[in-house]
Amino acid sequence: METKFWLSIMLFISRIGIIDAAGQCHLAEYSIGGLFLRGHTFKTYQVGLPEDCYCRCFQELICQSFNFVLGQNLCELNKHTKEARPEDFVPDWKRFYVKRVTKRGSRKSANLKGPGSNARYSICWSFSPNDYESADKQEGQRCEPPHLSHVEIISLGTIRELPAESCSEIAASEGNKMVNRKYWTYSDGHSEVIEAYCEDDWQKINGKEPVFFRTKDNEYGAFNMTKSGRVKTMKLVHRSGSVRCNPSTGGSYWGFTNKFLYHDKLTTIITDDNKNAILPPLKKLEGLKPGGSYPRGAKQHFYSLDGNSLKSPELVFRNLTNPFSVSLSQEMLIWYGQDWKDCSENENKGKTCVDVYVWYE
Numbered sequence: 001m002e003t004k005f006w007l008s009i010m011l012f013i014s015r016i017g018i019i020d021a022a023g024q025c026h027l028a029e030y031s032i033g034g035l036f037l038r039g040h041t042f043k044t045y046q047v048g049l050p051e052d053c054y055c056r057c058f059q060e061l062i063c064q065s066f067n068f069v070l071g072q073n074l075c076e077l078n079k080h081t082k083e084a085r086p087e088d089f090v091p092d093w094k095r096f097y098v099k100r101v102t103k104r105g106s107r108k109s110a111n112l113k114g115p116g117s118n119a120r121y122s123i124c125w126s127f128s129p130n131d132y133e134s135a136d137k138q139e140g141q142r143c144e145p146p147h148l149s150h151v152e153i154i155s156l157g158t159i160r161e162l163p164a165e166s167c168s169e170i171a172a173s174e175g176n177k178m179v180n181r182k183y184w185t186y187s188d189g190h191s192e193v194i195e196a197y198c199e200d201d202w203q204k205i206n207g208k209e210p211v212f213f214r215t216k217d218n219e220y221g222a223f224n225m226t227k228s229g230r231v232k233t234m235k236l237v238h239r240s241g242s243v244r245c246n247p248s249t250g251g252s253y254w255g256f257t258n259k260f261l262y263h264d265k266l267t268t269i270i271t272d273d274n275k276n277a278i279l280p281p282l283k284k285l286e287g288l289k290p291g292g293s294y295p296r297g298a299k300q301h302f303y304s305l306d307g308n309s310l311k312s313p314e315l316v317f318r319n320l321t322n323p324f325s326v327s328l329s330q331e332m333l334i335w336y337g338q339d340w341k342d343c344s345e346n347e348n349k350g351k352t353c354v355d356v357y358v359w360y361e
């Protein structure tokens with residue numbers, strides 16, 4: 001068994017898994033030799049065989065992966081995966097890295113040998129990633145039965161003890177297995193955690209109630225950031241309502257339906273609490289050229305954005321070239337452009353209600 005395990009390390013990549021009661025191998029994760037995850041170890045153990053490490057990781061609620069130190073037989077249990085922290089996945093010929101089984105429903109397969117007092121877990125592996133048939137089966141080390149019978153795969157952000165940096169970190173870690181739901185994330189540095197609703201890389205900022213903005217008399221929409229950090233971009237998801245800039249034209253969610261003057265431009269602008277345009281950035285905003293009823297031109301307050309239109313269900317802004325740093329509870333505003341710049345707003349009407357999503361770096 002040992003020889004084969006070492007051989008698999010030499011081959012640099014192999015699969016490791018658990019055997020169910022019917023003797024079938026549930027191949028789980030690749031081990032990757034010569035690379036390890038740096039700086040995310042929460043426990044270190046001296047073990048006999050590398051497989052013990054697998055067992056140890058299995059027993060820890062928050063273990064996501066482990067590094068094994070060759071020669072010293074040290075087992076380093078990690079709180080993260082290489083997908084969550086690619087920048088910390090670095091070469092070291094003395095170590096190899098294994099991600100914990102992350103297949104959903106592994107609770108069942110891990111439970112197979114039952115909570116009997118002599119329960120043992122078994123591991124198996126294969127040298128070719130897709131070759132389930134030829135997987136070798138081996139008895140592994142004894143895992144404490146109470147743990148084994150409660151094995152549940154804890155992924156990043158699903159318990160308070162294992163908060164993620166952001167929704168996008170979870171998205172990176174979970175890939176297409178990510179589900180839209182609440183996750184634990186840090187909200188301010190590493191001191192506070194919150195339950196944030198994540199949809200892929202996006203974190204929803206408002207709660208059940210939507211944020212709404214009107215079109216005149218400084219009736220902007222306001223929301224407070226629930227997490228400090230660097231904002232890569234935001235999006236607004238339409239929930240109800242519409243706005244119009246002229247009684248004779250139809251409504252829209254985000255802009256002007258005055259084709260003559262504004263050519264169906266968008267004018268929903270997110271600013272900081274000092275009314276500075278954040279999304280889109282000021283340099284992306286257009287104004288009216290001098291002429292007609294605007295002899296001096298009109299201030300910059302509208303824009304067009306590929307992929308978004310007056311009634312698109314979502315207004316998705318571009319990624320900021322320089323992410324915008326926000327503090328916890330910082331207030332942000334959503335403006336209708338004419339209200340923001342106090343120009344031609346008298347005939348405006350309506351309100352748009354939205355959910356606010358932020359993509360943190």
Ligand SMILES: *[C@@H]1O[C@H](CO)[C@@H](O)[C@H](O)[C@H]1NC(C)=O
Pocket residue numbers: 222223224329331
């Ligand atoms: C944002 O937070 C401030 C200070 O806590 C509060 O006064 C304000 O009402 C909040 N705004 C919103 C939109 O929740």
Ligand SMILES: *[C@@H]1O[C@H](CO)[C@@H](O)[C@H](O)[C@H]1NC(C)=O
Pocket residue numbers: 317318319
């Ligand atoms: C923003 O960046 C992400 C990757 O970091 C990319 O997937 C997305 O398409 C970008 N969005 C836009 C609007 O370019």
